[in-house]
Amino acid sequence: MGRLTVEQAAREAGSGGRSATALNLSHRALSDVSCLSSFNNLERLDLGYNCLVTLESLSSCANLKWLSVIENKLVSLKGVEGLSKLQVLNAGKNKLTKMDEVTSLTSLGALILNDNNISSICKLDRLQQLNTLVLSRNPVFAIGNALTKAKSMKKLSLSHCQIEVIGSSLAGCVELKELRLSHNKISTIPTDLAKNVKILNLDLGNNLIERSSDLKVLSELHYLRNLNLQGNPVSEKDSLSKKVKKFVPTLRILNAKPLEATSKSDKSSRKEDPLSQAKDTNYHDPNEVGTKKKNKRNQSKQELKDPKEFEVQRISTGVTTSNPDKPEVLDLKERKKGKKEAKRKKSEELEHADNSNLKKKDDKSRAYDTSRKDKKEAKRKKLMDEEDIDDEGVDNTEMSFADLMFSKVDNPETKLKDSSTREAAPDAKFAGGLVIDHTKKRNKPKGIVTITDPAALKMFSKVPELGAGVLGLSGWDE
Template identity: 40%
Template sequence: MNSLTVEQVLKEKKTHDPDSVKELNLGHKALTDVSCLSKFKNLEKLDLRFNNLKDLQGLKSCVNLKWLSVVENKLQSLSGIEALTKLTVLNAGKNKLKSMNEVSSLVNLGALILNDNEISSICKLDQLKDLNSLVLSRNPISEIGDSLSKSKKLTKISLSNCKIKAIGASLKSCSDLKELRLAHNEIKALPAELAVNKRLLNLDVGNNMITKLSGLEVLGTLSCLRNLNIRGNLISDNDKSAKQVIKLLPSSVNVFNAQPLDKISRKGKHIRLDTDDETFDAHHNKSTEEEQSREDRKSKKSSKRNKSEDEEEEANNDNDDHKSKKKKSKSNPHVDQVETERKEEPKKKNTSSNKFDDDATEKKQKKAIPKEELDAIDDAETSFAEIFARDDVSKGSSGDNIEKKKERSSAQETGLVKVIENNNRNKKKQTEKNQSKKSVVIDLPMEVEIGLGGESKWE
């Protein structure tokens, strides 16, 4: 498609009213004529990049345009845009423009981008009071002159890959300048007037003809400078001269020749600019290590203290057990006497049949007997009288006669009373009954009812 029609535009925007269209994207359509756009009186944004336009006469009536891009067309002039006084952004890069004079009337222009054209000189931009960005790189411009003397709001200027030989005082009015790109030119020195640009942050003068250190002395006055590139100049060809340049730089510079300037040498001293964070980290790590060390020492002391307390408690428990044993012996002399007599008494063997009955009966008794009593039964050194004494004490001295008879009957069945002589079984049985009652009811003091080990220490 070479020529654009109103119907095509309305169909694409799905409307019948040209006045309702405010924005159009017509890029990559190989357009050669856009005169139909004069019908769209309210058009504000227009993208015509990558077409075959040779002029902009078809846009004369689009007086409300604010944003226009005609990148990569075949424009040889900007004729036709003079009346577009509401334009704030104009991008006409990568065309065949030989002049930029037509833009001088665009009083509201904020950004002018005309890179990669054939423009040889910068026209007067006195009327462009709001211009803040000017991109004219890759044009055969040899000088800036006084074209920017009234452009006080410029913050970005790109004039790289031109033929500029000197800057002079051309930028003295640009007091708000923050970014200046002048790489690949023929500049031999930075002028002292550059000191006026106190707010400059980024400066690129790489691949020029600066050979002497004196040509860079003004850099020391740029107190806000952050990024500097001088690569491709003779002054930075070797380390020695580069170090000399570094000594000139203000302390604000942190990128030099596209490399982070974290370690630099100034006046023979090794200085690091970004040590604050590292110092803090080192101090923090050291503090953390010291705190950890203190915690470890406290933990060790606590462990020793706990160990000592445990040992002390264990010793106290052993002492209590020893006292308990003594008290037991004093409070229950009858039991000790019976035990002594039992040790002197000869052991008698049981028959195999009685042994079998004993095992069966023991299993039944173990289920109903508490652990301490079970241990006494399993212990070969424990006397029968002591077993009965334990059982009667746990139940109380006023136990049922029927229960006592059952216990004695069980003892008879299991052969536990085989110590009684066979020739007088009934008589001995009655005698053992009387002795058992006496040892439990009469000889044992009432306080032992709490337990054979004496009065409980637990509340």
């Protein structure tokens, strides 16, 4: 395209025309953009991947906040000095040899100048809001005092440069969180790096650091998470990860690998090192732990008086010690097995109890039935005895009929009450309206009148023939 015209720029701006605030003119092979001086409202401008050699035509774009001129043919940044509102400037991959023009950009927050020919860093004292500076792949030999007042600096990249010494050049960057200094000629880690206590990512790979003592300063970086020392002589030592972990307990990534993967050998060596075991309170000898557990189990078994009690406790609760405050819990499989066994035993106990209750009930029922049967049998025998009365009963000719039927009324022992309330003598029994005395006729009872009338005796002798025992009283009524 070469030269940019107003009409072309307005067409690219769309409906905004010359009042547009954003314009993308990248990849257009532009070499002249002087017409943009009439676009006073521009805030965002992308001129990347063109053929620009100067930026002087942009001096009138005072409202620019974001400018990208990456991969052009710029030999200087002349023209940006008046862009006081500029916050982001990306001029990487050009042919710049210096960067002095940016010292007046007081609002600048990010300055990207990678892949240029800049050999020195100008003082950036006025750039109080600068938080990102990328100068990688530039022939910078020293940082010097360019960043002594860069208190807002958070990201600094000086990789693939020619830096040999860091010294105290970064001591003022107290907010620094990411520092990239790989592929330089740095031979030592300065002690002043301890002032950058907020560093999270530190890349010192492919330098000349060889002394392990230099790693001590890392212990001051309490927030360090990612460290790269690969390509340094010190990284070839087997004890590197061990020492780094010792100095930086918060570290998560070492030489682009998770620290857990790199510290496996350290764990095995720690088991063999009594000194490290003593210092590491989290370390416990597995053999010692197993011995303690075994002793506790044996002690618990001894404390229990009955071994069966211990077994029931172990199976049902899954606890192998008698101390409930510090139980040793069995594994899940054994606990399940123990619970199942305890449940089975409980079921057997309940079944046994039910059987016992049933047996008791049966015994009680049988006893009741036996008692009832015995009573019936006794009653039957008694009735049989009464039916088979010989000379002692009704068939006894010595006992007069009057003794049976007409007892003297004035005798209190044989007095007959009302038919519904008649009482029997102690040795007598009611048989309807008849009182039968079962005692032998030894002595004639007092108060009993003996009837000797032959007619009565004749009547008495006929009673067995008419009656049917004590239950056959109808014959007596004839």
